Amino acid sequence: MAINLDCGLINNFRNKVNEKKFFQEMFRNVNGKNHWNVICSSMDWISVVADGLPVIDLKKPKGVGYDHLETLSLMQYIITVDILAEAIIQLFRVIDRGKPYPLSKSNEIFKQSKLSDDAYFKHLRAVFSTHPVNLNSVDGVKKEDGEKFFASWVARNMLGNDFYVVLYSNDPEKDKVNPLGINIKDINLYAEKRYNLLETLIEKVEQLNTEHINSKKVSIITSVTEPIKQLKILLEENEKRFGKNYGYANGLHYLYSLLMVDTSPIVNDFNKTIINEYRDFLITLIPEIKDGLQDMTIKKSNWKTPFQFGYEFEKIYMYFENEVHPVGKYYYNELVERGSLPSVAATCEDIGLKQLVLDAYLYKESTRLGRAVSFKEL
Template sequence: MIKITININSDLIDKFRDKVNENHMFYELYRSNAGKNKWNIICSAMDWLTVVSKGITKINIKNDNGFASNHLLSLNCMQYIVAIDILLESIKQLYRVLDGEDNYPLNKDKSIFKQSEISDDKYFKHIRAVFGTHPVNLKSVDGIRKNNDEKFYASWSTSVLLDYDFSVFLYSNKPEKENIKFGFDIEKINEYAQKRYNLLNDLIKKVDIVIQDHISNKKKIDIKENKNPIKQLEILIKENEERISSQYGYAHQLNYLYRLLKVDIKDDEWKPIIDNYKDCNAP
C-alpha cells in the first residue's frame, strides 16, 4: 500500500477563507459583479480546496495482486489525480475572479515535469486523461497532439513496472505499433500540487489589494453637498450604498437620521422645538 505523503497544509485554505470573510465589503463587491454572482464562484473554489487539502492524504493507493488485477489501484490512482486537478482548477478560478482576467501566474511554468514543448499544466492534464478521465480515447502519448489519425488507449494502472511509481501501457490503433509505457512519479505530482496550492498565499494578499483599490477609487469621487438636511441624507444614503452596500458602512446611522428628520410632528407644543432641531446644522 502506498500512502500519499503530499505536503498540503489545510490551515492555508482556512486562512484564505478567514481573509475573504474578514471584511463584508469583499462579499458585496463579488455577490453581484458584472452581472454575475462571483461570490458563489469563490465559495465553490474554497469548498473544494478544503475537500482536497483535508482529504487527499487519506487516500491509500493499494496494489491488488500484480499487473493483471489492479482494479483498486487504478481507481485510487484516478481519485488522487482528479483531486489534484480539482485543486488546480479551484486556484485558477480564484485568480480569474480576483484579477478580473486570467492572471494565473503558473500558466507557462515548466519547472516540475520539464517538458520542452508544453507547460506543466498541459502535461498534467495529459496525465489526468491517461489515468482516469478519458483513458480509452487519447490523442497522443505525451500530451502533444500530432497531425495524424493515430489514437491511443490506456491499460489499467500498475505500480509494479520499472521507471515510474505508476504506469500504464498505451495501445495504438495502428496495427504495426508496439505498446508504449507511460507513467509518473508521485513525488513530481506532489511537488506540482504543492506549488499551485501555495499560491493561496498570493491570493490572500490580492484580497487586501482588491479592498484597498476599491476604497481608494471611491475616495476620488466627490460627494455632493446640499443645505437641506433631508436631501443631504438622501445623497449620503445613496453614496453609502454605491460605495459599500445598503446594509453596511453608515447605512444604519444614516437611515436612522433620515427617519428621524422625516417625522411629521402634529403637536403644536413640541413642533417649534422639533423644527428647530431639524434646521440645526450643528453636528
C-alpha cells in the first residue's frame, strides 16, 4: 500500500520556477489576477503532501469490523490526496493558460464509466471523508429527484475492497442498502499519476522561459544619445524583460539617481573634476546594460564593483538608504572632518549629493590603488 512520491520532483519544479526571476513577474498580474501566488501556494501544499502522505498511519486492514482511529487516518489520507490533485490542477490552470490539464477526462483508475477519475474521487472523498452524512448519490451522479444518502461508519474488507461503507437513502420506500468500497492502491495510483505531472509542468515552465527570452531578443531597444532619456527607456525595458525589481533594476536606478543629482553646490574646481570624472564613468556603463537587456543576459557590470569595504561604509550606505541612521551619519561626517571629503558634503541636505561625492572619491582612490578602499585609507 506504500505510495511512491519522489520529493525530489517538487523540489525540481520549485527550482525551475525560481530559476528565472522574470517567470515570477510574468504571473504577478494576469488580467488583474496574481497567478504567482497560486503557484506558490500550490508548491507549498504539494511539498506538504509529498513529505507527509507516505507517513500517514494507514496500513493494509486485517480482518473485518470497525476501527474508528483507522477511519480518521483514512479521512486524513483522502483529504491529503485531494489537496495534491487540486494543487496540480491549479498549476496547470495558471501555467498552461486555462487549457484542460492532461488527466481532466481520464477514467482509467476507478473502473467506472459514468465519471472521470477526478469526479469519482471527489465522490469518494465526500463519502469516506468530508460529507458522509450529506450525500447526493451512490455512484457520484446526483439524483434529479432530490434523493439524499447517508453513509455508515467505515468498515474493513468486504466485496474485495480495503474499506467500505453502506449508503442509506432518505426515501422511506427504498430499504435497499448500497455498499460502496474503496481500495488504497487505487487512491495511491490516482495521486501518483497527478504528482508525476510535475515533470510536464517543468517542461512547460522551461518552454515559457525560452519563448520569453527569444521574443525579447528580437525586440530592439531604442537608442538615444541623452543619458537620462536612455536610462528611462532602459528602466521600462528592464521591467518588461526581467521585472520591476530584477535584472538591471538596481544598477539603472543607481545610475539614474546619481546622474540626476544637482551638483551646483560643488564650486571647487578640484572637487568638480572628481565628480564629473565619476559621472562620465557612470555614463559609459549605460551601453553595457543596454546590451545585456538586448541579449537577455545578466552581465557583471562595473557599477557592481566594490570600491570600498568595511563596517563603517556598511553603516554609511545604510544612512544613504534610510536617510536616518545616526551611526552611518557619524562615520560620513568623520570623513568630512578629516578632509577625505569636501566640506559641502556635510552641509548639504541632499542625500543623493552626499552619496555622489563619496562614490566619486571612492572611485578615484580605488582606481589609483587598483583595489577596494577601507575607511581608514580614504
